[in-house]
Amino acid sequence: MESEAPHHHFRWDGGNDTRGTDIESNLAGPGVSMSLERNGSDHSDLREPLVRKRTMNTTSQIAIVGANVYPIESLDYEIVENDLFKQDWRSRQKIQIVEYIVLKWTLTMLIGLLTGLVGFFNNLAVENIAGFKLLLTSDLMLKHRYALAFFTYAGCNMILAGTAAAICAYIAPAAAGSGIPEVKAYLNGVDAHSILAPSTLFVKIFGSILGVSAGFVLGKEGPMVHTGACIANLLGQGGSRKYHLTWRGLRYFKNDRDRRDLITCGSAAGVAAAFRAPVGGVLFALEEAASWWRSALLWRTFFTTAIVAVVLRGLIQFCKSGKCGLFGEGGLIMFDLSESVATYSMPDLIAILVLGVVGGVFGGLFNFLLDKLLRTYSIINERGAPFKILLTITISLLTSCCSFGLPWLASCTKCPADAVEQCPTVSRSGNYKNFQCPPGYYNGLASLFFNTNDDAIRILFSSGTQNEFHLSSLFIFFTAIYSLGIITYGIAVPSGLFIPVILAGATYGRIVGTILGPITDLDPGLFALLGAASFLGGTMRMTVSVCVILLELTNELLMLPLVMLVLLISKTIADGFNKGVYDQIVVMKGLPYMEAHAEPYMRHLAARDVISGPLISFSGVEQVGNIIRALQLTGHNGFPVVDEPPLSDTPELVGLVLRSHLLVLLNGKRFTKDRVTQPRENVLMRFGASDFGKSGLGKGLKLQDLEITDEEMEMYVDMHPIVNTSPYTVAETMSLAKAQVLFRALGLRHLCVVPKNPKGPPIAGILTRHDFMPEHILGLFPHLKPTKPLRATT
């Protein structure tokens, strides 16, 4: 029996990799996926056990989760058509439809509003905490108390980092990392436990603030996307049932489709809030996050991000009056390049091509190294919360040493006579940090290291500053950021990848710009922008959204063709090496992500080749005891219902019944002594469609909540009113590739496979997400070559 207390043991165990010891031995093998799916309780339990690592507790199928395996549940976007549904639609009043629309748009607005507020709060907090820390250190530096300055700086960082790791490790391990892979998987139809829970939201917000303030080489952008998705999920569920904050009006949203739409809006709002890029947010949601898209959704995400933009603009306007402490102008990055004019000639173009190629290589390498490192970290992280905190603090110390130590390698530069800014900088952020240099001089490397990441990017992008940085300083900075970016991501702290990649890319671009300085007219600031684009293209593999985000960040439209060109080149090059970084993390976390295109070998397999029996099916009027036993024995979520004589004249597939619906029906106890169909009105009177609404993962009625007496076990229940009478079906001879097109396009959870010959049983099996996973298929058919997918062919 599951209770609240031992639940913690089953929680997802870290942001990096969660499958514990499986990782090295069998990363993408069938065993791992099997155990995931098994616990995720899809229709896979009766298959031949390929690798059975943990014993199954047969009395409860919901959360029997191994220490390092977190439960996954497939989402179901199919329209369930049963008597109840039809009844519900017939009786639905116009006023309810209006209510639904009003609610939907209100929720969409609220998502924008809240995400905008959180985004602003996040920045405000970071600017103030990090600003205070930097001012304190600068003060001590000015007094030449270097050792004390270092200890203050490193101490602050370690305390912030430790706190972030602690809340993350103890309260919500799911909040570690970027969150974009999880949101992406959710929008693909995979719900991982507690990934969008209120506790995750809490840790994501505060962990991100602490993490960024701690001076790590990480960003707040990924976490903002996750935050937006959490907010959307919370709103869609009508608040938290735990805290008795639910609202009946939100019953319309108790299904996976409406929730998916809200969460898509949430992820768009997150990007919009993180970058102040409303159009970029819409495109991000479209290009990277969402797996299904409709024109109507474009319109809704656009509305959400417009709200975010208005909220942010209002609050920043408010802060201009100086009421926000150290916030000032900064925080929400907006790099204004408008002073430099983008004119370029043929040699510049060639230089840019080369820049794109090299950027693609660096991006691919980044993904490769990140992957390797995450696998190493997961060994440490799975040992428990203290180890996570220890790792985080170690990395924090390393980062502090780099930031504080490396600037000593740079020589002092005389302040330029024509500097626009004050030199050396006296306020918190600025281009000319004094560090250890005498008055009138500045340390270029310290200017980069001793600022927040946002400010460092702003400095790198700034134009008209050709000779501000020594080439050696840029090289040192690039090496440090590139390495720190990779080793930081795996720690148990909410951490985005955008900022490290942009920072490393901008430095790389500036290096190229500085080297080419004598022979090109292009400003090094523009080279930095192109460098950032090439790195983003090389790691994230997004194109249009990154392009628009960069445009919105820099307010520089004339660079558009060049940015596009660089993105195209770097993405193409990097695609030759490996997958995009988010796809890679999705695979590594074992989330059964379903690609839009089928693998080539799936064309040679038929649907019947991957389903395997014995199939458990019910009769339309079934004995209660049979149902209970079937539910106990298996973790299936859908059962075919077949009427046989005397209920019908020949065996006939009535449809598919869902486990959750069955539990509600059994809980209602409308049982009969004999095997007879009941008048449907009986059931329809007793239940409303909203009783069958879907709760959040793990929150619905559970088998152990039912109280069935022995006498009742002998009785019968008529399932007809709740059976989905029109499940999607495919012929058993259909190729798996074609079945996948259907499965994926419609976002199904179960796909019935029917035999060609009408003489046999009316159903041959059920395909679930699991059956389309390459690991499963290659496990069944080891002779198939896992061809490297030629993506472009589809």
Place this chain on the structure above:
Amino acid sequence: MESEAPHHHFRWDGGNDTRGTDIESNLAGPGVSMSLERNGSDHSDLREPLVRKRTMNTTSQIAIVGANVYPIESLDYEIVENDLFKQDWRSRQKIQIVEYIVLKWTLTMLIGLLTGLVGFFNNLAVENIAGFKLLLTSDLMLKHRYALAFFTYAGCNMILAGTAAAICAYIAPAAAGSGIPEVKAYLNGVDAHSILAPSTLFVKIFGSILGVSAGFVLGKEGPMVHTGACIANLLGQGGSRKYHLTWRGLRYFKNDRDRRDLITCGSAAGVAAAFRAPVGGVLFALEEAASWWRSALLWRTFFTTAIVAVVLRGLIQFCKSGKCGLFGEGGLIMFDLSESVATYSMPDLIAILVLGVVGGVFGGLFNFLLDKLLRTYSIINERGAPFKILLTITISLLTSCCSFGLPWLASCTKCPADAVEQCPTVSRSGNYKNFQCPPGYYNGLASLFFNTNDDAIRILFSSGTQNEFHLSSLFIFFTAIYSLGIITYGIAVPSGLFIPVILAGATYGRIVGTILGPITDLDPGLFALLGAASFLGGTMRMTVSVCVILLELTNELLMLPLVMLVLLISKTIADGFNKGVYDQIVVMKGLPYMEAHAEPYMRHLAARDVISGPLISFSGVEQVGNIIRALQLTGHNGFPVVDEPPLSDTPELVGLVLRSHLLVLLNGKRFTKDRVTQPRENVLMRFGASDFGKSGLGKGLKLQDLEITDEEMEMYVDMHPIVNTSPYTVAETMSLAKAQVLFRALGLRHLCVVPKNPKGPPIAGILTRHDFMPEHILGLFPHLKPTKPLRATT
């Protein structure tokens, strides 16, 4: 029998409305759609004839088209899985896949290249022709020879307009109008005859140049989208077969899926070339044009538009050296607002809200009036080419009278002392046209009327010119443009709607800006931008793409939140009145466009309710005569194949065979004397998969091309190797709404409906696009209320 000669009679008859006399009596009624579908030869012929306006020629089913009905064919995106396909995949070499990928990207690049070139050529020609005309007239005006000036001006316009109308009416009537609705319909799966033919491309390019040069209130943007799509189609078909310019390598693209992708890229390239807005082009293709979308397509369209951007930039750079005649800086609109700063306060925001609301009302009214007028015009246009030309010339004369006459109403204004430009203007385009005024004065209204539309927009958007126009001048201009925009669209000339709408909207915005001038800080140029946004939102109902296009046009990112706000408001308001203008035209042209969401009443109907018998099906080994007779009798494009004893032990649905495949098979003449299945190798040896590739509409093998002797008619043919053994099926009890989700999501042409009870025949009927059309359903069930779709509910 169909031959090439009488084909012209069947051509699509005008750009406005093509269903002739049906229009008034029965606009959206079942009869119209019926006759369209019947001719479009979908699976609808055997249904109860609701309105049968024309007799059917039963010997040929392909182009029996009434004078005013053009043939429509549904596209088929289903993967056909038969023995041949499997054979083909098994034998496909790695080298062929690589070849395919290389070809695909080459084609994508070529589309960008050619569309960019055409876009530039278009502008170059317009600027030179219109410039020459305007200079000539100005010259005469300076000499006070006003009457001669008018006759020259009106004469030039009429000659240009007449030529445009003539080539359009005689060579390619399908080229009239915007073309966006047709492209939209094509990408939804409806291929209208000759809509993407080479002749249409030719007329679209030159007709657009002539039409724009003739001073009409119309744009080149819609035609550019159509041009891009035509170019893509032409490239995808591997050139024209008529002119023996085909290439075997392009056999991979002989299917609807690959063609759809290419044409999506083409439409994106069109927008990119028209507005110099590469990101806007991608978003336009996504939001407005495409019905299916994949992430991979985003990436490809982005590549195409990047090529367009690079081509245009290079050519404009080249023109800066003065080698392009009167082209100068102009032509490709790019309105630089960067001098004005966007700061706004609360009262400004309220003003902008009101501006959005009123803009939405005007936009909705525009659509309403346009719809009414197009119906009137179609009566004239259907009378034949001379009437079309006459109508065009009349409108041209009216436009000339307005442009030349109305400026006389405006009083002369003294040139401002601080004018940035020369005043009065001496060159072709400028803010201060002298017209009839004495030296040192200018006529504001003439400045707007006596420029190309692009220049007029640039003037309206220009900042720092608060008092350039009298309010009365703006009112006159607004009224004239709004009315001319509506009455111009229906003429037989390629004509875009973007420019009229932007022009009217910008004038409207400037009126608001001028009125509010004393109480607001916002520049009237910015108000003009917001006004244009409100009109675009109100007519086109696009959001993200219009937003990005406007940003790319004006290079002004700081206005983004305001533009978004205005678009959201005006779209919401206008959606309360009617559909977007392109959707409206699609409906009016009778194109069976399939919406992503089902109508509410479809939930109450089952799939079996709308299919109707008798169904024609074949046996797996069928007598040749039977097949020929069935093909002659019906226009069906797909036939179910049912094996009965002795071919199988029970009646069993083998699959679906396509008409086009049957024709190829019959043409191969592998007949047998007896009803026996043949070894599949026989067929597979004789045919390759590429033999069954899809040709362009109307270009494939036709029934009358077959030469079957009487003896052969008695023989049998084994269809098994070409039968699609895994067609998508739904149960007969599935609601029509749910079936539509499947049909639309997968882009099907045929959807098999199978009975619930396995005892009966194995197939109940076939659903086609036609069966989902509201006209058809409401014809069968007149008691159903055609509820106004609450779009937001889906």
